[in-house]
Amino acid sequence: MSNDTKIAIVGGGLAGLAAAMKIAEAGHKVDLFSVVPVKRSHSVCAQGGINGAVNTKGEGDSPWKHFDDTVYGGDFLANQTPVKQMCEMAPEIIYLFDRMGVPFSRTKEGLLDFRRFGGTLHHRTAFAGASTGQQLLYALDEQVRKYEVAGLVRKFEGWEMLSPVMDDHQVCRGLVAMDLQTLELKAFSADAVIMATGGPGMIWGKSTNSQVCTGSAISACYQQGARYANGEFIQVHPTSIPGEDKLRLMSESARGEGGRVWVPRESGDTRPPQDIPVAERRYFLEEKYPAYGNLVPRDIATREIFQVCLDGHGIGGDNQVYLDLTHIPADELTRKLGAILEIYEMFVGDDPRYVPMRIFPGVHYSMGGMWVDFEQRTNVPGLYGAGECDYSIHGANRLGANSLLSCVYGGFVAAPAALDYAKNVERGDTETNGIHDAELKKQIQINDDLVKSEGTENQYKLHDELGKVMTDNVTVVRYNDRLQATDDKILELMERFQNLSINDSNLWATQAVPHARQLWNMFQLARVVTRGALARNESRGAHYKPDFPERNDEEWLKTTIAEFSEEAPVFSYEDVDIGEIEPRQRDYSSKKEKKSA
């Protein structure tokens, strides 16, 4: 009977594969859906490392300190119970990847090496060169391939989930997915569905995210009753490389290994950076935050860089500042940061070992996501969330190298929870009463209507407009009038969407229909982010309003919860679990006060 359960996982990145491995290891079958071959998931883009207080550097690090750094860095918006559990699990997660054969960078003794990252004073980040996400994803990909060969994992690569299948009691009973090659739609029954689809960066058009990070499947869940929490908390990474097609990430590990951020002291100084003497450079993060320097948390570093440029002190008056590694020996840089320095050189042309990089903040990560409880259960029975698509760990701001960790943790918690549920759930007549067929028909109808769209609007241009308005108004600095205008604009785009031109009569492997469906779902999620930001009149973590510059715990130490309605998202608020650590003001100019465990 052990194999009678049916579990579906949507998303083959770190969280989805972590869950798939755990379920298969327990001897159960999994259907794994992924838009791209799982080895090409967005997790490969993570660079710097994975946090875990293994404490090999004699610094007295501990899971409690990791927990405290994470909660403090998140400006106290995260529920503390799951954060604490994650930090306690972190060392064994790193060891597990070590056993799987991840080529983590090593010390002379042959032990795992650790580097520093933002928002902490400890060397807590294990890394594999500067392509840690790629290496961790591959390790899980390999383990899951083993279970695929053993017949426990069935992969549906090149399939996109379109909607969950709900029964009359709002219980999730499976999903409808589309084969992106044939455009065939099919309903799959499942006792439990684990969503692990990553973030929604494509809403901003250009971000550090991969093209598959549309948030579309999560938006579909939201539109069918799943709650979406803290959507307004969007991390803008301090250091990215602006490009026309995307903003390429320049990892925080560059600063972890000693990189320094500066601008010329004199605005409009046109000298090449190497010719500007140190005394004529303004290391603005080090000056303002002596204790953490260049390794202040991302929300703070981003605002400072943004402000420096806004004040006209960016390089050449433009929106760029220097990220300088040239004081570190070139061979050491190659060894520790090779992969990311290659990316910079490949796309910009300068070698960062000899020429300071020019960088600017870029949309990077969503702290918000599907609401889940401490076992990764959404409010919809049978529907689970893990990884960036859930909201549970990072509060108002994520610390660097905590994302890989939270993906694996989420997958490791969701898997046994979903299994437990699946073993006990009553199927009743849900496999024969037509709910799957009904949802399938509904989804086929949406496709049929889209195919017939013979209007005048180009969907890629609509997407550009969405990205621009979101980037202008719903990123680093937020004003209520502009947030309202942004929501109006999204509504206008949704109106114009009705007049779409699909312009592809050949449905075989067409990208026009899938993209149109994603775009609609992005509009819905963009409204959650924008209206959530509009409602929250305070500044906390990545959410900053000059008109409400202070954190306001009295009114806003609360989780935002959005529920779908046709008209506009409906918001309610939930208390945050602060059972372990009393909220205190963040101050990165000095070391944290001593905390007792």
Next chain:
Amino acid sequence: MSEQNGHQQKKTLNNPPEKIQVSIKRREKTDSSQYTDVFEIPYRRNLNVITVLMDIRKNPVTVDGREVTPPVWDMNCLEQVCGICTMVINGKVKQSCSALIDDILLESGGNSITLSPMTKFPNVRDLKVDRTPMFDHLKKVHAWVELDGSYDLGPGPKTSQDVQEERYAYSRCMTCGCCLEACPQYHGDNYIGPQAIAQVRLFNMHPTGEITRDDRLEALMDDNGIANCGNSQNCVQVCPMGLPLTRAIYETNREVTVHGLFGWLRK
């Protein structure tokens, strides 16, 4: 800009053309015939092939004024780490995200660019191909470390920096298929190819992986195995991640030979 430690400034395109002509080899379905559409887009600095394709997608009108379906291609990370956007660009196989227009024009000296799908894999549509065979190869060679379980069993084996660095180099393979596209021996299913051999090396070098090395070596010993390498060394030249593929083939071939000669003694 000052030059230090022999650091070279990249060559720049001094007289860029006003427009770039982009020829795309297209196919409606796997079994239909190939044709070419030619597009023209205005030149800008810092273009890559992906940006050009995105431009065309927003306005899919050919040079002769025909509105056509937007070209279909695969893309994802755009940082040359997912491998999906590989195609043949002016005759060379590479990732389209990191293929910069200036570099291509500098090399060709003209203003035209030809994009075609990889030829060694089934062509799904336009520039999109199906590389499932590569993932099947990974299954065949048991490209994983055997674990007793994913629960907490403490740290992995100590590893020297040298071994870690060599393994890291092999572990960066993103299964993009450049090596197979460039390999004169590989034609579909007759040869397992460099990528899978490099993965055998990656796992055989790991202290735990080594325990099951024979399974991997034997997977390379059949008719489609490592013996089919013709030593043209094309693979190592086109690998975008700089994997030491010829070294992997050399070392693994030696292991296979020794295993073939003496393996029966251990049974």
